[in-house]
Amino acid sequence: PQAAAAGFALPTQPAPKFHGVVKSWLEDLSARRTRGERVLIALSSLGKIERFSETLKDQGIPFTAVPEGEPATRSGDTAPEDASAPSLKIARGNLEEGVIFPDLGITLLAESDLFGGLVWGAPGRKDKSAISRFISDLSDLKTGDYVVHVDHGIGLYQGLKQIDVQGKRRDFMLLTYLDEAKLYVPLERLDLVEKYRSGTGEDGAKPTLDRLGSAAWARTKTRVKRALRDMTAELLKLYAERKMSGGAATGPDTPWQKEFEDAFEYEETPDQLKALEEIRKDLESPQPMDRLLCGDVGYGKTELAMRAAFKMVQDGRQVAVLAPTTVLAFQHFVTFRRRMAAFPVAIEMISRFRSAAEQKKIVADTAEGKVDILIGTHRLLSKDVNFKNPGLLVVDEEQRFGVAAKEKLKRLRANVDVLTMSATPIPRTLHMSLGGLRDLSVIETPPRGRLAIQTTVAAYTQKLIQAAILNEMQRQGQVYFVHNRVESIFSIAAMLQQLVPTARIGVGHGQMGERELERVMMKFVQNEYDVLVSTSIIENGLDIPRANTIIINRSDRFGLAELYQLRGRVGRSDRRAYAYLLIPEEDSLTPLARRRLAALKEFSDLGAGFRLAALDLELRGAGNILGAEQSGHLNAIGLDLYLKMLDEAAAEIKGLPSRPEVRTALNLGVDIRIPEQYISDEGQRLRMYKRISGLAATEARTELEAELTDRYGSLPPPVITLMDYALLKNRAEGLLIQSMDRKLDEVWVRFHPETPVRAESLTRFVRHHRGSILRPDGSLRFRMRSATADPIQEATSALQELQDAH
Numbered sequence: 001p002q003a004a005a006a007g008f009a010l011p012t013q014p015a016p017k018f019h020g021v022v023k024s025w026l027e028d029l030s031a032r033r034t035r036g037e038r039v040l041i042a043l044s045s046l047g048k049i050e051r052f053s054e055t056l057k058d059q060g061i062p063f064t065a066v067p068e069g070e071p072a073t074r075s076g077d078t079a080p081e082d083a084s085a086p087s088l089k090i091a092r093g094n095l096e097e098g099v100i101f102p103d104l105g106i107t108l109l110a111e112s113d114l115f116g117g118l119v120w121g122a123p124g125r126k127d128k129s130a131i132s133r134f135i136s137d138l139s140d141l142k143t144g145d146y147v148v149h150v151d152h153g154i155g156l157y158q159g160l161k162q163i164d165v166q167g168k169r170r171d172f173m174l175l176t177y178l179d180e181a182k183l184y185v186p187l188e189r190l191d192l193v194e195k196y197r198s199g200t201g202e203d204g205a206k207p208t209l210d211r212l213g214s215a216a217w218a219r220t221k222t223r224v225k226r227a228l229r230d231m232t233a234e235l236l237k238l239y240a241e242r243k244m245s246g247g248a249a250t251g252p253d254t255p256w257q258k259e260f261e262d263a264f265e266y267e268e269t270p271d272q273l274k275a276l277e278e279i280r281k282d283l284e285s286p287q288p289m290d291r292l293l294c295g296d297v298g299y300g301k302t303e304l305a306m307r308a309a310f311k312m313v314q315d316g317r318q319v320a321v322l323a324p325t326t327v328l329a330f331q332h333f334v335t336f337r338r339r340m341a342a343f344p345v346a347i348e349m350i351s352r353f354r355s356a357a358e359q360k361k362i363v364a365d366t367a368e369g370k371v372d373i374l375i376g377t378h379r380l381l382s383k384d385v386n387f388k389n390p391g392l393l394v395v396d397e398e399q400r401f402g403v404a405a406k407e408k409l410k411r412l413r414a415n416v417d418v419l420t421m422s423a424t425p426i427p428r429t430l431h432m433s434l435g436g437l438r439d440l441s442v443i444e445t446p447p448r449g450r451l452a453i454q455t456t457v458a459a460y461t462q463k464l465i466q467a468a469i470l471n472e473m474q475r476q477g478q479v480y481f482v483h484n485r486v487e488s489i490f491s492i493a494a495m496l497q498q499l500v501p502t503a504r505i506g507v508g509h510g511q512m513g514e515r516e517l518e519r520v521m522m523k524f525v526q527n528e529y530d531v532l533v534s535t536s537i538i539e540n541g542l543d544i545p546r547a548n549t550i551i552i553n554r555s556d557r558f559g560l561a562e563l564y565q566l567r568g569r570v571g572r573s574d575r576r577a578y579a580y581l582l583i584p585e586e587d588s589l590t591p592l593a594r595r596r597l598a599a600l601k602e603f604s605d606l607g608a609g610f611r612l613a614a615l616d617l618e619l620r621g622a623g624n625i626l627g628a629e630q631s632g633h634l635n636a637i638g639l640d641l642y643l644k645m646l647d648e649a650a651a652e653i654k655g656l657p658s659r660p661e662v663r664t665a666l667n668l669g670v671d672i673r674i675p676e677q678y679i680s681d682e683g684q685r686l687r688m689y690k691r692i693s694g695l696a697a698t699e700a701r702t703e704l705e706a707e708l709t710d711r712y713g714s715l716p717p718p719v720i721t722l723m724d725y726a727l728l729k730n731r732a733e734g735l736l737i738q739s740m741d742r743k744l745d746e747v748w749v750r751f752h753p754e755t756p757v758r759a760e761s762l763t764r765f766v767r768h769h770r771g772s773i774l775r776p777d778g779s780l781r782f783r784m785r786s787a788t789a790d791p792i793q794e795a796t797s798a799l800q801e802l803q804d805a806h
Contacts (some may be wrong), residue, residue: 303394350375506528667739724796
């Protein structure tokens, strides 16, 4: 009774995800069977059970298929004593995702764990604009959340409502404003609504509600637009000065360049090839390159940097590669030398690992032009380091450099091409790229065979640590244990030695002498240690494919970008990697730490670095990036609308043609909705309305139709009509049409004064369509072929005709 009153705790861990990689699943199953654990797989149909059973038989794996209606596990079951006995069971059932019960030695796997989870950014996806990657999709919107309506300002989301309009049931989003004023937003117009996200970085920051119908919101937007225009103009002036200073274009690729690129041992991903083409164009242009290359750890950024460097050396100019740590500079030095060994390229490194005499000689050789590629840390920014003919500067992990270093960087980058590499770019860098002030290349496609890192956020227990280390050692792998307190790091290492007596443990931290630290790191690289206990010095560490488990102690004390970088130390091969983020009891965590850890867990899929950077922009806030005034502007309208307006301001300052903002009101009396029976979950339904409302091309529609059919079944007629509606709206807004209204068998079209549709096109249309009238106010009335004709198709045909004519 006493125990019952106290409650019963059963520890759980998330199940691993295998993304259809059978080899990884078999390895995991073998390790669990060896430990005497049991695995139960739930598959949704008998056909899938039969096909999966055949695969297991082919692999010679013993299993039991549980007959329907019989429980898969019974109380009193224990792990099989004989390791060869079937410890694997397959049963019919629907599980959204699996779970591990470590104390019971039971793993439940769902279909989605084995085969699901198409990788975000997989081949076949279409390019998105940099801005669109950051805009919220409303799927996590909850009643009471703040939202921003482009025309009416900040309100509160109060759920979905169904209302009869002209005899048709329609879905609306209910928003409330100041004094409980209500606004019903048709869900087909969700392109006008964003979730409110502040730029302060504070959790739960509450903005002021706007008054519906007042002019205050329009004034706020005008004020922000003016401020953004001033800011982008100033930044563009700086960049224009740099471009005016002029650079030198490299020549086209040489036969050696092709030979060098062909020697790459892996197959390039689509994103790598696209980024390579963008870099090549930049280098061959007379304007200096300033490109941010953003991609997850191990996604091939260094390979692209080496190709750019090799191309520059072919052109007879020198390259500087700047890294934030001695260890990372050494890694680049080794990698560059290995890749360019077959070519006459002089590569040197200047860092703490070099003696004073060695550094002096390297500096002299660089000034004389004898060094083609110089790799180094902050030492590279010293006044005594001069290049005879500099051409390219590669900056790795820009966010790791301080303000003073960045000021020196400005001097170094004055007239040269600059390529900045980052897995999680700092918000300021990102902000400038989003505004179109820096060119941006994103690598989201994972290398072939790469698996997502299995991330577990768990309370600190010695049992979990012991199991994680033993599991990795069992498959001949290595473990990082990150403990960010130098004063207690050796006692942690001693505790780990007690937990796993057979482990060879090394300790590394930033207060060690350079030589000693290098010795520890190199021993770990050469597999002389099983576990490396270190501070976050390994954040930008060596590339060790054998190290595939990382345990981060007190992970709540790290920033999001730092956690992401640390986790990126593992998962650099085709083996499943594990990251354990250890925390104290959850109720002692700050709200910000909770959000960070939840984000890292959520974004454990491949290629998520860019989205994490977006969240970092939100969590860390823009106040320290843009200054207090800009931060105030951002908070006044929310992050999403701010980013859209930033995009528009940058385009305007660059002299790109601007158009009046027109949002077409379509009232055609058709059934446009996503039935609840089709998508029952409100969050998913909202998300789909949001995506459909943003459709702009037939190709995007075809892709979305395929996705909907795959997930929810054949499209109901109202959803097909909703997609037709979205494409018509997009076309109408392109022609600056203010409204289209159906009245019986007629459609009335009202144009904006600045519409690109010419008067002669309208006159020709009226001549060809009997019953059409062009009114003195410039509006057009045309008759449909019949009262039963599809008004959306009729309106689309009419606009197509007007568009072709103009």
